[in-house]
Amino acid sequence: MFGLSSTYNNIISPVSIYPQINCETRDESWNQLEIKLGLRQSCPTFINTYPVKINTTHRNYFNNTPYYTVDIFSNVKNNYTELNDDKSVIKTVTKYYYYKTLEKYLISEMIDLLGYLYIVGDTAHLIKNIKDYSDKLPTEKETRLKLTYIEDDFLTKKMIYTILKKYIKKYDTVWYKVQNNEQEFKKFLHHELKNIFEENIKS
Numbered sequence: 001m002f003g004l005s006s007t008y009n010n011i012i013s014p015v016s017i018y019p020q021i022n023c024e025t026r027d028e029s030w031n032q033l034e035i036k037l038g039l040r041q042s043c044p045t046f047i048n049t050y051p052v053k054i055n056t057t058h059r060n061y062f063n064n065t066p067y068y069t070v071d072i073f074s075n076v077k078n079n080y081t082e083l084n085d086d087k088s089v090i091k092t093v094t095k096y097y098y099y100k101t102l103e104k105y106l107i108s109e110m111i112d113l114l115g116y117l118y119i120v121g122d123t124a125h126l127i128k129n130i131k132d133y134s135d136k137l138p139t140e141k142e143t144r145l146k147l148t149y150i151e152d153d154f155l156t157k158k159m160i161y162t163i164l165k166k167y168i169k170k171y172d173t174v175w176y177k178v179q180n181n182e183q184e185f186k187k188f189l190h191h192e193l194k195n196i197f198e199e200n201i202k203s
Helices: 028-036 087-103 111-116 140-153 157-170 175-202
Strands: 016-018 046-048 117-120 123-126
Touching: 087 140, 087 157, 087 175, 111 117, 111 140, 111 175, 117 140, 123 140, 123 175, 157 175
Parallel strands: none
Antiparallel strands: 016 046, 117 123
């Protein structure tokens, strides 16, 4: 469900075809930028047959697009105020990191955060005291149960949005360039999530 090797299905992504409609040429650079951000279809017709590994079992699987196929802004060189204030851009970036956190970060670089949860039967719970934190690597079953709890009862898109907004303000960057310094953002995200876990435990 969350990116574990046993839950992935190897599927070739369907061919994506974008028809030649509503083409404009008066401001091609802006149109291309909108295309990169997924705000409009490309023009002329573009056929994408690049194979990707798709997790079809994720209950929150959105837009038929797994997080790691989203190339939002890697080639954007300039700052565009209009895009940074665009709600579609903000929503896309927030979704991207919400699902990437659930499907990748929490089973790799941030797996230590799962130590704030414990298992009773087939259900995960937040530990009641920081002293109960465990740095023992969870089994595959424990990981699945803990991630289910995090998705259902802990992590929200609003939480990721708040962390992104805080990061953008602190590092004086823009929404569509967070990916350009993703290692830095991952450290910031990890720190913020760790604090949120501990605050919830203390309360």
